Structures are given as structure tokens and as C-alpha cells.
Amino acid sequence: MNGVHDMGGMQCFGPIDTDAHAPLFHNDWEKEVLAMALAMGATGTWNLDQSRAARESLPASYYLNAGYYGIWLAGLESLLITHELITEAELHSGTSQSEPRSVKRVLAADKVASALAAGAPVDRATSAQPLFSVGDTVTVRNLHCPTHTRLPAYIRQRAGQVFRIHGAHIFPDAHALGQGEDPRWLYNVRFDNQELWGDQATTGHVHVDCWEPYLEATKPENVNS
């Protein structure tokens, strides 16, 4: 989705507040939101890509003003309603008005440490061979996916070199739509700053992880020697 969350290259946000001693949480409710989002994620009702999709689908003005945990809160509320764990009326009243739905699991306090330590790896076996090799020049397709994607706008139609192959990973564009894991090869692609930002850019590179469906082989006449 072409949304305000896709911020790479925007110049309109002013200076960075670099305060190294800023607290991780500004209010106690932020801690509760973090914990609720993790605990509800652990019920297995939705996947990580669906959580990201929910946050990115928030109204742009809200996304830009709500702060990180404000975004998490609204994303969580949206997921709870979309997946029918609660109703709008229950959300507004704060009290249960219907039988709870069954969830796959409830994260118990004594299972938190082991659940966090295990994490949720996303690398998967695939019978497909990778289309590209390290060193290949690839061009990012001109995709404008209207739903969740992890292709940032600033690399569209730009050429870079395959720097590393991470393996086959769950494909977020499909996973966010509930279409299964659909593992695809994941490449780290290295772009020259000039390719991304023009001739006046300082020397250097930006590395972006790109799934194979985002990429195509660069036509030979477009390859810079």
C-alpha cells in the first residue's frame, strides 16, 4: 500500500530528537499496549504481517500523530474486531457482551520467557531454485500493491546488485492476506546512493531486503558497467 508508513526518502518531518536518554515508555499505558499486543499475538489469531497491515491501514492523519504505541493500540483494536474476538460495542463499553471466541492458546505468565526465547522464525524450505545469484544486477519492479507489502517506494524501478541471499522466507504480501506462507527467496540488494537519490548524493549504499517477486533481471542495456 502506498501509505504514509512508507517514509524512506521523505523530507518533511524536521530534525530528529536524538535524546539518548529519552525513556522507552512515556506513559504506563504504552507498556500495557506493548504487552497486550504481544500477548494477543501469541494467541495465534493473526500473524505478524496481518498486524503490520492493520497498523498501515490506519488513517494517515492518525498514523502520523498517534505515536508508536498509539499506532499499536489502534492496530490491535482493529485486529480484535476484524477477527471477531470482540465487537465494536464491547470495545466502546469495555465490558463483554457476548460469549468469547475460542483462541488457539492463551499466553500464561510462566510461558512468557520460553515463548519469547523461541521467537517465530520465518525461513522455510522451498523446492524452487533462486532466480538470482550474488552479484547479479536486478531491477525492482514497478509494483503498486494496494495491500500490505514490504517493498518500499523509494527503490521502485531502481537497479541494484544482489549482495546476499537470505534463503526462502514467508512472503508478507500473501501472508498478510491470509493466503498462507507462500515462501519466496529473499535477497539483500545493494543500491548505489546515486541510483536512488540522484547525482548529487554522497557516495555510499543502501541495502534493502527484497523478496524475489519484487525483482526482475536488469536488461543488459540498462546495466551500468
Added chain:
Amino acid sequence: MNNNETTAASKASKPTHEHTHDHEHSHLDETELRVRALKSLLSEKGYLDPEALNVLIDTYQHQVGPQNGARVVARAWTDSTFKQWLLEDASAAIASLGFTGRQGEHMVVVENTSDVHNMVVCTLCSCYPWPVLGLPPSWYKSAPYRARAVSDPVGVLAEFGITLPTGKSISVWDSTAEVRYLVLPEQPANTEHLSEQQLGELVTRNSMIGTGLPDPASAVSQ
């Protein structure tokens, strides 16, 4: 989609240029009540264990943090075999020190050298290597950092007070997948005599994201 927008839009604060502190306070109180109500609802439904929330908060507030990453860096500085392992298979090398799990399942360590300085961002959200660095700091999650880290890394570093030597180029790593990047900073000069633990004290959080450098001044106080 309708649900998403209805929910958020109905809850969204509508900041204006006339925003005052009073408004902010009432907005915060409103959010606090909203969070309290949601927690109570989800507990009543039996979807979550309130005690698990306390454990989660304690974990990320007190147990996990950049001290973990600093141990990884200090080990790499003092043990070349470990460093090689770290650069080849960071997930396994880091796991050997006991740091695994959520948001660190697929780790890659990028090494600063005399020629290259590395810096990590997530332009699309705020992906961050939790097992080694804890939760992301405010600035990492902020729009200006997410926006300009990729297009103006020199300017961003200047805002952090960092000017790199001429000729050193910057590689920025945009965390668009579930791979998480940790910067291995260069060991400061004249610190070879320090123990692994003392070296760990020089390693700042920002130096492992690439918006800072190790702080040799920390060693003086040791």
C-alpha cells in the same frame, strides 16, 4: 478495511495547530482509559492472562536491553574466532551467548571498517533486533529518522554529532524483512589492554545501530 478505518477514525485524536498542553493531557487521560478498558475486556473474555502482561513488561523494561548487544560486540573484539562466526552466522553466534527469540530470529552482523560505516533503519515500521538491543528508542521509531536515514545518512549522523573521516562511505541497512541487523563497531584505539567486560562498557546502544560510536571515555571511569 472498513472496520480498521471506523475503529481508528473514531478513536483518532484530531491535533490542530491550536493544540495546547491541556488538550494533550486530556488526550492522554483518554488513551489511558481506553487502554484500561481494553485490558479489562480482554481479561474478562479470557484471551489474556494479566499476570503475563506484567512479565512481558518486566522482560522488556528490565531484562533485555543493549547490554546484551554490548556483550556480543565485546566478545567479537576479544575473540577473533567468535568474530568470524558472528559475521558468517550471527544468529548462531549470538544464540551461543544466550540471546535468542522474538525479533532476533534471523540476525546479520555488519562490520564497521576503516572504509565503511554501517547504519540500520526500518523505513516501513520500526523493526529492531530486540534480543540484543531491547526495545527501540524513540528516535529510531520517529518519522524523521525513518525518512532520512536512507536518503541523507550524512545529515542524520551530523544530527547525532557524528562526523566520519573523509573517504569513509556509509552503508545503510533498511530492515524490510524479518532479518535484523546489528552493527559491529570498530574497537576504539588504545583499548587492547581492557578486559572483555570493560570493553563492553564502551559499547553504546547507538554504536550498535550506527548512529553513534563506542565511547572510549567510558573506559576512563572503569
